[in-house]
Amino acid sequence: MVNFNTAAGCFLASALFAMVVGKVSNALVDPHHLEKPAIAVSDAEPEAAGPAKPAELPPIAPMLAKANVDHGKQLYQKLCTTCHTDEKGGPNKIGPNLWGVVGRKKGSHPGFSYSSGVEAKGGEWTYEDLNHWLLKPSAFIKGTKMAFAGLPKEQERADLIGYLRTMNDNPPPLPDATEAPAAAPENKPQGQPEKK
Ligand code: HEC
Numbered sequence: 001m002v003n004f005n006t007a008a009g010c011f012l013a014s015a016l017f018a019m020v021v022g023k024v025s026n027a028l029v030d031p032h033h034l035e036k037p038a039i040a041v042s043d044a045e046p047e048a049a050g051p052a053k054p055a056e057l058p059p060i061a062p063m064l065a066k067a068n069v070d071h072g073k074q075l076y077q078k079l080c081t082t083c084h085t086d087e088k089g090g091p092n093k094i095g096p097n098l099w100g101v102v103g104r105k106k107g108s109h110p111g112f113s114y115s116s117g118v119e120a121k122g123g124e125w126t127y128e129d130l131n132h133w134l135l136k137p138s139a140f141i142k143g144t145k146m147a148f149a150g151l152p153k154e155q156e157r158a159d160l161i162g163y164l165r166t167m168n169d170n171p172p173p174l175p176d177a178t179e180a181p182a183a184a185p186e187n188k189p190q191g192q193p194e195k196k
Pocket residue numbers: 076079080081082083084094095096098101105106107108109113114115116117118125134143144145146147148160
């Protein structure tokens with residue numbers, strides 16, 4: 001009898017122990033406990049965070065007003081002529097002819113077969129749209145055929161757009177730099193006397 005009770009007690013004790021170990025290790029390892037809240041949080045976010053991104057690029061207007069057109073021409077010849085011509089009546093190459101592209105309707109050059117992304121984008125090529133485009137074409141228009149990584153330097157984009165503006169019979173007026181939101185904070189306000 002004693003032996004049986006001891007044996008039964010041992011059996012119960014180890015069964016309990018096994019259950020406890022099982023629960024504890026479940027709690028430590030089971031990934032489901034973490035998954036649910038993480039999904040709930042990210043479900044709520046995309047709409048709030050998504051559309052804000054593209055607007056973060058500061059306007060090119062202030063730099064465009066001081067663009068170095070000669071430097072822009074050099075950049076154009078180095079980076080764009082593999083795929084584009086820009087003289088009046090020039091042929092399409094891998095990309096469309098760029099004469100008059102500033103102010104031109106997007107995806108509208110005769111005889112060029114654009115991607116559906118560019119055709120569907122809508123509107124004209126404004127200075128600011130060109131700024132977004134040249135920063136990273138694939139980010140501005142999803143699925144574009146223009147295989148160009150982008151120009152991260154704002155000054156280079158301004159010079160290049162300043163040059164493109166000259167390849168035009170009737171370029172749109174330069175955007176008014178003074179109407180643009182305040183320039184970068186490190187710029188000192190001009191025309192204010194220094195305190196002595
Ligand atoms: C590797 C070839 C390639 C290079 C390099 C390239 N482009 Fe393009 N570009 C294209 C193609 C292809 C398209 C048409 C895009 C589409 O339909 O998705 C295009 C379209 C464009 C458009 C839109 C034109 C329109 O009619 O809507 C502009 C503006 C443009 N490129 C400017 C430039 C500039 C400026 C450079 C130099 C910094 C450049 N591209 C470099 C291939 C290129």
